[in-house]
Amino acid sequence: MSLAIVTGSNGLVGSETSIFLLEKGFDVVGIDNNERMKFFGLDGDTRRIKNFLKNKYSNYTHYNCDIRNKEKINKIFKKYKKRVKFLLHAAAQPSHDWAYSNIRKDFEINATGTLNILEGAKNNFPDTVFIFTSTNKVYGDNPNRLNLIEKKNRWAPPKNSKFHKGINETMTLDNCTHSLFGISKVYADLLVQEYNKNFGMKTACFRAGCITGPNHSGAKLHGFLSFLVKECLRKRSYQIIGYKGKQVRDNIHSKDLTQAFWNFYKRPINNAVFNIGGAKYSNCSILEAIKYIEEKLNIKIKKKFLKKPRTGDHKWYVSDISKFQKFYPNFKIRYNTEKIIDQILEETKREIL
Numbered sequence: 487m488s489l490a491i492v493t494g495s496n497g498l499v500g501s502e503t504s505i506f507l508l509e510k511g512f513d514v515v516g517i518d519n520n521e522r523m524k525f526f527g528l529d530g531d532t533r534r535i536k537n538f539l540k541n542k543y544s545n546y547t548h549y550n551c552d553i554r555n556k557e558k559i560n561k562i563f564k565k566y567k568k569r570v571k572f573l574l575h576a577a578a579q580p581s582h583d584w585a586y587s588n589i590r591k592d593f594e595i596n597a598t599g600t601l602n603i604l605e606g607a608k609n610n611f612p613d614t615v616f617i618f619t620s621t622n623k624v625y626g627d628n629p630n631r632l633n634l635i636e637k638k639n640r641w642a643p644p645k646n647s648k649f650h651k652g653i654n655e656t657m658t659l660d661n662c663t664h665s666l667f668g669i670s671k672v673y674a675d676l677l678v679q680e681y682n683k684n685f686g687m688k689t690a691c692f693r694a695g696c697i698t699g700p701n702h703s704g705a706k707l708h709g710f711l712s713f714l715v716k717e718c719l720r721k722r723s724y725q726i727i728g729y730k731g732k733q734v735r736d737n738i739h740s741k742d743l744t745q746a747f748w749n750f751y752k753r754p755i756n757n758a759v760f761n762i763g764g765a766k767y768s769n770c771s772i773l774e775a776i777k778y779i780e781e782k783l784n785i786k787i788k789k790k791f792l793k794k795p796r797t798g799d800h801k802w803y804v805s806d807i808s809k810f811q812k813f814y815p816n817f818k819i820r821y822n823t824e825k826i827i828d829q830i831l832e833e834t835k836r837e838i839l
């Protein structure tokens with residue numbers, strides 16, 4: 487029986503991938519210490535996901551282990567070394583707001599934590615596929631320099647821009663503001679690449695835009711669509727930080743992202759660095775998302791605008807996923823933003839109303 491190790495298994499990406507693999511018949515070893523609740527309070531509590539996985543799947547084993555504890559990580563990896571076929575590293579401190587006031591801890595989790603997972607894998611199962619969820623924040627605020635045009639409800643790049651259809655992997659990482667979160671992820675992202683180049687490990691970096699889906703424990707500091715839907719349902723108001731609410735994010739459903747991981751697992755390649763996201767198929771500005779929710783629920787949302795944007799925040803980010811699709815032509819985005827919002831609305835209504 488094949489076995490997968492998933493770090494961050496109670497978070498959005500980790501839980502979706504765990505469920506997918508469990509359903510495929512893998513044994514899954516999940517590692518997650520609910521650090522998300524420490525970051526974001528009760529909104530970020532992931533215990534419901536842990537309980538769901540443990541109760542529903544007899545082939546799921548959970549370790550409440552901190553990825554900063556390299557001895558414990560190595561011990562777990564050693565225990566399963568002969569059977570591990572797939573590793574997803576999705577445990578992280580995911581918010582750039584939180585990192586701003588917790589620089590060292592953010593670095594210890596995102597950078598040193600990733601080093602611990604890579605070393606554990608190299609020492610115990612160096613031939614196993616190793617997937618890392620990186621972020622579009624590695625490009626810092628470079629996408630803001632595209633001479634963006636202000637439209638009625640969104641920012642947009644000019645038609646003659648090289649990145650007009652989306653940001654591809656040729657976007658530079660230099661000469662920009664990354665945010666402190668962006669920096670710890672850049673370190674992890676480059677380190678994951680080096681383990682492929684230096685040690686021949688089958689590593690992949692997926693640089694994602696906004697990842698979303700009903701499994702997200704959305705909190706103010708992380709989980710844009712999920713938190714927006716919650717706020718609209720609970721308070722009928724939403725605070726918009728910077729860029730007049732016209733900032734554009736692309737949204738990929740965690741199920742679609744899992745499909746991308748699976749494609750890579752089945753046919754890993756070297757130098758695997760991919761931008762991934764909802765791309766041209768699934769993106770919205772905050773104003774557009776709110777408008778959609780208002781129309782859907784026939785309500786009016788009170789918007790509070792803060793002028794100052796978050797440091798390093800993107801005004802417009804749409805992923806160009808053509809590199810990934812070139813290597814994996816069967817991969818498709820199946821969920822657009824409307825479909826994703828509908829799903830989160832249903833799930834959130836059940837939870838909070």
Ligand SMILES: NC(=O)c1ccc[n+]([C@@H]2O[C@H](COP(=O)([O-])OP(=O)(O)OC[C@H]3O[C@@H](n4cnc5c(N)ncnc54)[C@H](O)[C@@H]3O)[C@@H](O)[C@H]2O)c1
Nearest residue numbers: 494496497498499519520521522552553577578619696697
């Ligand atoms: N959600 C997004 O919009 C998004 C976008 C781009 C990249 N990413 C990246 O994808 C990955 C997964 O994101 P997510 O949205 O699933 O985040 P998430 O917060 O939902 O999941 C991460 C999980 O890791 C756990 N965790 C955190 N620190 C830990 C530690 N020290 N030890 C053990 N477990 C720990 C948390 O408790 C949480 O359950 C992260 O690397 C994130 O940076 C996310």
